[in-house]
Amino acid sequence: MRTLRALFTDHPASVGETYLQHLLQALGFALRMLAGGLACLIHAFLPFLFVRTGSQTITGLHQRMVLNRDRRLAVPAAHGPERPLGSLSPPVNPAS
Numbered sequence: 001m002r003t004l005r006a007l008f009t010d011h012p013a014s015v016g017e018t019y020l021q022h023l024l025q026a027l028g029f030a031l032r033m034l035a036g037g038l039a040c041l042i043h044a045f046l047p048f049l050f051v052r053t054g055s056q057t058i059t060g061l062h063q064r065m066v067l068n069r070d071r072r073l074a075v076p077a078a079h080g081p082e083r084p085l086g087s088l089s090p091p092v093n094p095a096s
Contacts, residue, residue, distance in 0.1 A: 032061055 002010070012022035036057030039050035 029061060029065065032057055036061075 008019050012019050015022070017025065036054050039053035039057070043050040043054065
């Protein structure tokens with residue numbers, strides 16, 4: 001069974017963060033998602049308001065979570081084709 005400490009540190013370490021860094025990042029994401037969701041809810045009833053806020057929020061969060069993490073954690077693999085951690089794109093074959 002995993003230790004209590006590991007329960008709080010394994011996942012943050014897997015994305016290159018400490019527990020505190022991960023806490024702050026996750027809280028930031030939560031607040032941005034809540035604000036974007038509220039803007040979408042208002043937009044549903046008043047379509048002339050917050051016309052692009054929802055999509056801009058999603059794009060910004062994707063940029064922070066996926067693209068920036070891939071750049072931070074991309075390390076050449078010891079074997080096999082290179083593929084950044086968390087990437088959904090196919091592996092890169094540099095010799096092809």
